[in-house]
Amino acid sequence: MSTLIxxxxxxxxxxxxxxxxxGGGSVLAVPALIYLLGFTPAAATTASLIIxxxxxxxxxxxxxxxxxxxxxxxxLFAAAGILPAIAAATLATRLPAAVLTAAFAVIAxxxxxxxxxxxxxxxxALPARHTRAAGAGAGLGAVTGFLGVGGxxLAVPALxxxxxxxxxxxxxxxxxxxxxxSLAALxxxxxxxxxxxxxxxxxxxxxxxxxxxxxxxxxxxxxxxTLQRIFAIALLAVAALMLTDALH
Numbered sequence: 001m002s003t004l005i006x007x008x009x010x011x012x013x014x015x016x017x018x019x020x021x022x023g024g025g026s027v028l029a030v031p032a033l034i035y036l037l038g039f040t041p042a043a044a045t046t047a048s049l050i051i052x053x054x055x056x057x058x059x060x061x062x063x064x065x066x067x068x069x070x071x072x073x074x075x076l077f078a079a080a081g082i083l084p085a086i087a088a089a090t091l092a093t094r095l096p097a098a099v100l101t102a103a104f105a106v107i108a109x110x111x112x113x114x115x116x117x118x119x120x121x122x123x124x125a126l127p128a129r130h131t132r133a134a135g136a137g138a139g140l141g142a143v144t145g146f147l148g149v150g151g152x153x154l155a156v157p158a159l160x161x162x163x164x165x166x167x168x169x170x171x172x173x174x175x176x177x178x179x180x181x182s183l184a185a186l187x188x189x190x191x192x193x194x195x196x197x198x199x200x201x202x203x204x205x206x207x208x209x210x211x212x213x214x215x216x217x218x219x220x221x222x223x224x225x226t227l228q229r230i231f232a233i234a235l236l237a238v239a240a241l242m243l244t245d246a247l248h
Contacts, residue, residue: 004203006036011204015055015211017231027111027149029208030104031238037200041100042093045148046189047201049089052149053182054205059212060175068172073163077155077173078180080134081141085181088145089188102246104147105239112235114157132162140177145185151178 010032017028029051033044063069092100136158140151155174159165165173 003037003200007200007204008207010036011051011207012211012214014051015208016214027108027235028238029204030148031108031242033200033204034101035241037197037204039197039200041097041104043195043197045092045100045104045146046186047196047204048148049144049182049186049189050196050201051205051208052144053179053186055208055212056175056179056182058209060172060179063172063175066172068168069176070165070169070173071176073159073165074173074176075180077133077137077159077163078141078177080137081139081144081177081181082184083141084138085141085145085184086188088142089185090145092146092148093189098246100147101242104149105243105246107143107147107149108235108239108242111154112232112239114154116229116232133158136162137177141181141184144178144181145188148185151181 010029014028014032029048030041030044033039033047034041039047060069136154140154140158143149143151143154152171152174155177156167156170159170159173159177160167
């Protein structure tokens with residue numbers, strides 16, 4: 001199968017996951033780029049940031065036109081993650097490939113467990129919310145910069161549980177946070193001279209954007225919990241594969 005077709009298929013599948021689940025789908029971008037398209041871990045995380053930025057910004061526009069973005073809350077949350085995103089992106093370019101692969105496997109496994117075992121923790125009091133919001137924003141920025149993932153699986157629960165947003169507003173606002181953090185991480189990687197294969201990245205991103213629209217229709221036909229379980233199981237398998245690869 002040609003590289004172009006692989007890029008289009010992988011992008012479409014990831015777009016479907018993003019559209020159907022509202023977050024978490026971009027976690028599959030890095031392993032797809034590494035194992036299907038032959039990218040190095042460093043190049044894959046940079047390419048994934050480009051793909052995540054494009055898909056998140058597109059989805060952000062659609063949510064904004066529907067009034068689902070809390071701009072002030074999102075910008076404050078994103079502000080806490082900008083410096084960690086830049087620092088983590090700079091660090092990631094200097095680490096061995098095996099370390100990046102292992103770290104990504106751990107994050108992918110945590111994302112899968114987060115989907116399988118949703119948190120039912122009580123909402124914290126207001127002062128604690130502000131502190132936890134800053135910590136969550138910084139953590140999300142670091143994960144985005146280091147591993148090139150959007151982090152919707154972290155952002156949405158934080159915006160709901162910590163800041164008290166309704167789910168629809170949390171999904172829309174998380175896209176603002178992800179877009180800002182991804183742009184910050186890309187800026188940090190701009191001078192690293194990581195080779196970028198635009199002939200692969202462009203169709204991958206385009207297919208992901210189009211797939212996200214179909215994902216919304218898929219979500220209307222299959223229950224959310226069922227979709228989450230299917231995706232989480234697939235993500236655990238990917239995490240196991242990447243961890244095994246990193247340890248050999």
